Amino acid sequence: MSAKGLLDRYGVSLRGLARRNRLRSLGPRAGLDFASNDYLGLAGSEGTAAAVATALANGTTVGATGSRLLRGNAPEHAALEAKAAGFFGAEAALFFGGGYIANLAVLTTLPRKGDLVVLDALIHASAHEGARAGHAHVVTVPHNDADAVDGAIARWRAGGGTGHAWIVAESLYSMDGDRAPLNELARVADRHEAFLFIDEAHATGVYGPDGRGLAHRYEGRENVVVLHGCGKALGASGALITAPGILCDYLVNRCRPFVYATAPSPLMAVAVAAALDIMTHEPERRQRLQDMVALASGKAQALGLKASGSQIMPIIVGDNRGAMVLAGRLQARGFDVRAIRPPTVPEGTARLRISLTLNVEKPDLLALLDALSEEWPR
């Protein structure tokens, strides 16, 4: 077979994506930041950079050199995990190289054969991936519907399910910016002796006392596992799983993405630890972001747009091409706004995902919303 023959099917697939206005390509960063998840402007902060520079000067290595179970277990990892457990109010914490891998890790390891995993319909792709690759039975329920979660578990039990149920939700949804009904979900979990796994990727650092997240009230419970993203508001990369100590011990022993992987860079552990200190010492960052959210919500409502009430503002356009064209027009005016299309979001809900961060000023935000109303009159 010729090389062309070997590669043909990929070209066919890409042309199919292009026909449906779903083709993606990598583009440069340009324009005012209304696209990143660097909500608190920490990715380039002096505090984090100084902590990393000091650690480097004092001998912290760039590479971890191996798995955490071998020589890769650096003191910086353990120091971060101890700090994070205290910060979030959990018994223990475990540091992973990213949120995607952490979701995959938890969901392929903790729910066991005979268990049930109940996924919110809008949960992140990595949770779907982990649930699918894991050993438990998986069901998806309508978005933010605690009664549907309750019903799914009850039906599974009535049908002979004997294991434990795992309820999986994001505390703040990445593409809609809306919050999960955590109180109701926790009640359902308690009623069914189920576990609650909460992905705080977009809430860590932004909400709760000291930025401990929307799930801070539930940390430390024996049936609660939380994923704290370190690559978004914390401005670094990685993810911290906070959980009862026995579950972290179990992950260390049984979680293949943890065991069979080179540990994250010790320098990244230092950066995340520094970001946690900034959470405590610079509450004004959170306040400034909330001021931006309030300003955006007021202005959006005045323009006839729906506000999510969080730093994630979806502008639902509907069709893929329309969303791309609108994003392109705003980009041409100097605003880095990205269109999000299926399968990242449900079919027919292509959108602009406007992200509010401290990397822009309030006048920039007002200018963006004015430009949006000119380019997309309602």
Ligand SMILES: Cc1ncc(COP(=O)(O)O)c(C=O)c1O
């Ligand atoms: C809700 C949610 N969970 C997990 C992830 C993955 O995190 P990371 O980017 O650190 O791999 C993301 C990031 O896109 C996310 O939005």
